[in-house]
Amino acid sequence: MELFAFYVFAGIAVLASLGVVSSKVPMHSVMLLIVSFGALAGLYVLLDAPFTAVTQIIVYAGAIMVLFLFVVMLLNQHKEDDPEVVPASVLKPGLRAGVLLSIMLAIEVAWGLSQLGVRPFSTEPGAVSSISSVARIGTALFTTHTFAFEVTSVLILVSMVGAVVIARREP
Amino acid sequence: MSQLTLADFGITQVLIARLVLIFVIFQALVLTSAFMVWMERKVCAYIQDREGPNRVGPAGLLQPFADVSKLVFKEDLRPKAADAFLFAIAPIISTATAFAAFSVVPFGGETTLFGLLDQPLRLEATDVNVAVLVIFAVASMGVYGIVLAGWSSNSKYSLLGGLRSSAQMISYELSYGLALASVIMLAGSMSLREVVTNQAGYWWGVVPKWYVFLQPLGFFIYMTAGVAETNRAPFDFPEAEQELVAGYHTEYSSMSFALFFMAEYINMVTVSAVATSLYLGGWLGPFSERFGVGWIYFIAKVLLLLFFYVWMRWTLPRYRYDQLMEFGWKWLLPMAVLNLIATAALVIWLG
Numbered sequence: 001m002e003l004f005a006f007y008v009f010a011g012i013a014v015l016a017s018l019g020v021v022s023s024k025v026p027m028h029s030v031m032l033l034i035v036s037f038g039a040l041a042g043l044y045v046l047l048d049a050p051f052t053a054v055t056q057i058i059v060y061a062g063a064i065m066v067l068f069l070f071v072v073m074l075l076n077q078h079k080e081d082d083p084e085v086v087p088a089s090v091l092k093p094g095l096r097a098g099v100l101l102s103i104m105l106a107i108e109v110a111w112g113l114s115q116l117g118v119r120p121f122s123t124e125p126g127a128v129s130s131i132s133s134v135a136r137i138g139t140a141l142f143t144t145h146t147f148a149f150e151v152t153s154v155l156i157l158v159s160m161v162g163a164v165v166i167a168r169r170e171p
Numbered sequence: 172m173s174q175l176t177l178a179d180f181g182i183t184q185v186l187i188a189r190l191v192l193i194f195v196i197f198q199a200l201v202l203t204s205a206f207m208v209w210m211e212r213k214v215c216a217y218i219q220d221r222e223g224p225n226r227v228g229p230a231g232l233l234q235p236f237a238d239v240s241k242l243v244f245k246e247d248l249r250p251k252a253a254d255a256f257l258f259a260i261a262p263i264i265s266t267a268t269a270f271a272a273f274s275v276v277p278f279g280g281e282t283t284l285f286g287l288l289d290q291p292l293r294l295e296a297t298d299v300n301v302a303v304l305v306i307f308a309v310a311s312m313g314v315y316g317i318v319l320a321g322w323s324s325n326s327k328y329s330l331l332g333g334l335r336s337s338a339q340m341i342s343y344e345l346s347y348g349l350a351l352a353s354v355i356m357l358a359g360s361m362s363l364r365e366v367v368t369n370q371a372g373y374w375w376g377v378v379p380k381w382y383v384f385l386q387p388l389g390f391f392i393y394m395t396a397g398v399a400e401t402n403r404a405p406f407d408f409p410e411a412e413q414e415l416v417a418g419y420h421t422e423y424s425s426m427s428f429a430l431f432f433m434a435e436y437i438n439m440v441t442v443s444a445v446a447t448s449l450y451l452g453g454w455l456g457p458f459s460e461r462f463g464v465g466w467i468y469f470i471a472k473v474l475l476l477l478f479f480y481v482w483m484r485w486t487l488p489r490y491r492y493d494q495l496m497e498f499g500w501k502w503l504l505p506m507a508v509l510n511l512i513a514t515a516a517l518v519i520w521l522g
Contacts, residue, residue, distance in 0.1 A: 025254070058311055063311065066315075
């Protein structure tokens, strides 16, 4: 049952992500990205992390994607213009990107093979409840990971100030 | 040879009871949205010194059913330039998220249905330990129905309605979430059932221990943001009829038009039900546990809040758009932050 649910969610996530990059209508890409986020949230639920799943939906599917939609709607571009460049000139950058991606894939596969037989995290009941408990996540954020947490918040503040500075018109 | 029973196929009493309960909740929501249409028209009529619908059924009670049968038989039109797929699924997204949000709301204690069941059944569709966040997440998904309807219609009024809606939802979601967080801190739990059971008991033997008395400001913020989230007057910019014809659903007709209204009324019911659970003690009331009448208290409280919703719509004029943004960002959000800090300090101080 759980395995079946995993394949359903994983399948939806992969297909929707493929749709995001292949769709010609920007609005469809945004919607497919939301579907992909939803499927990821389903995978988090299967990992016994309902809090992470719900946060994924609130933050990514709920807040960030609404902003995306906002931008797409303001541009109101119904269809991407057909590329004016001839396919031949796309080949070279495409080849470079392909080579880079296959190197990265090779490294990942090698790393994955070296980790065979090593269990990255425990699946004992105690460990599972520590993931899902909201109180423990909060404690961990404000004790062991305080520095990372605060640095992230400063980073977000900086990007917000930057956006305001860029958007401001000189009088 | 032993006889096969239903239990051998995994069909247990609890499963059947639960399926029946989910079916009942679904039907109750559909009926409530029909009832809300009637209540809205009736209350509006009395506020304007009229009679309101009074021809179909007693006191016009069957008017919504007449409306629905009319809508079902109307032609479903679609603008030629519309994005066919998104145009079709937008009302479905609206309605589906509205139904989904209600699934984690508990509306009664445990009952055996007068001894019919072996084990007590909890009156709710499902109990999630992060229920408050689930409601918040599903509510934030509801905006997509409106935004997509506005965009896919390919009409400027619809697009403006959709844009206004997304801006409004982003602005008021923050205050909504902060008001929820204050209650979560008081209750120490994210499960709505535990939030409600934490409100049992009385102060000095008379005043019920509802969070509305500890969180009057939080209740005000929650209800205001809730009205804005459901796009009701005085925050009904996405469908401001004087400016935008009908906003995001201008191009819709027939049942797809009705689905948007169903979603709006069900969202109102959900916001009221969550407010009841968080601030008004849910199904708790005098003798609610002993006689198993908790759900009556729950429905009564929700109806009171729904009446308040309708009352407000026909009393207050619509804000101006800049006033809406100013109120949301410069007043409601700072108030919500202050409320959160004060609550946190009190919780630590009093243990």
